[in-house]
Amino acid sequence: MSLSIQMLGTGNAFAKRYYNNNALLDSGEGKLLIDCGTTASLALHQIGVPLSEIDAILITHIHADHVGGLEEFGFQMNILHRRKPVLYIAEPLIHPLWEHTLKGGMSQQGMIDKLEDVFEVNVLTPDKSATLVPGIKVELIPTRHIPGKNSYSLFINDRLFYSADMIFAPDLLHHLVHERGCRGILHEVQLQGAGEVHTTLDELLSLPKPLQERIHLMHYSDDMEQFRGKAGVMSFLEQQRIYHLAELEV
Ligand SMILES: Nc1ccn([C@@H]2O[C@@H]3COP(=O)(O)O[C@H]3[C@H]2O)c(=O)n1
Numbered sequence: 001m002s003l004s005i006q007m008l009g010t011g012n013a014f015a016k017r018y019y020n021n022n023a024l025l026d027s028g029e030g031k032l033l034i035d036c037g038t039t040a041s042l043a044l045h046q047i048g049v050p051l052s053e054i055d056a057i058l059i060t061h062i063h064a065d066h067v068g069g070l071e072e073f074g075f076q077m078n079i080l081h082r083r084k085p086v087l088y089i090a091e092p093l094i095h096p097l098w099e100h101t102l103k104g105g106m107s108q109q110g111m112i113d114k115l116e117d118v119f120e121v122n123v124l125t126p127d128k129s130a131t132l133v134p135g136i137k138v139e140l141i142p143t144r145h146i147p148g149k150n151s152y153s154l155f156i157n158d159r160l161f162y163s164a165d166m167i168f169a170p171d172l173l174h175h176l177v178h179e180r181g182c183r184g185i186l187h188e189v190q191l192q193g194a195g196e197v198h199t200t201l202d203e204l205l206s207l208p209k210p211l212q213e214r215i216h217l218m219h220y221s222d223d224m225e226q227f228r229g230k231a232g233v234m235s236f237l238e239q240q241r242i243y244h245l246a247e248l249e250v
């Protein structure tokens, strides 16, 4: 069975019409959640997928729309299902995720004092691909987002690029398409204003056609509907719709 992708949400950090930009990948043999934002458990509930059916979670970077749901996920799995969720994460994110994000809510004297006490932590090495669940292979690609904060975009099954929040990186997109066989690009977009920490629609519109025709837009603001027809050949991903890999590729 081929890979399917369902965005739990397609909104940016401030969106109210759209849930957090988190994705559920299903290979038919396993389910991988890419990022677990504040709205992830509600979105999973709405699409009828229990947390216990998620085989692993992968984190791209530390912002609430990408990790804000981990406390609930961790507690539910440990308390209700008596097991630790599998968490894939780059080494530089472990300390800030625990010390600056989760420790306040999750620590418990004598019981929980580190990330490994509530998650089955698997460390990923950037630029080296690994099979995270059967049928889903991921390579972390470091990309720039916020100065001083590590962030990792993803190259999935050697064919699909999934951007973390990132500033425009045209050379990387060229390289992936022309030298690594990338056939589809799920890219975050900032529809208005200067792209200080994100990639703007105007920047993506400056790319040559072979790249634009592979791009599907996500992580957008509540006014997305006003931009339909203004994104050239690029399409907007719809939250909760199930896409089969072939629909996203050129
Ligand atoms: N230097 C910054 C830092 C943050 N932000 C906004 O806060 C959001 C955090 O989640 P995000 O999805 O990365 O989007 C960020 C910006 O909207 C921003 O616009 N500029």
Ligand SMILES: [Zn+2]
Pocket: 012, 013, 021, 063, 065, 066, 165, 219
């Ligand atoms: Zn974000």
Ligand SMILES: [Zn+2]
Pocket: 061, 062, 063, 145, 165
């Ligand atoms: Zn971010």
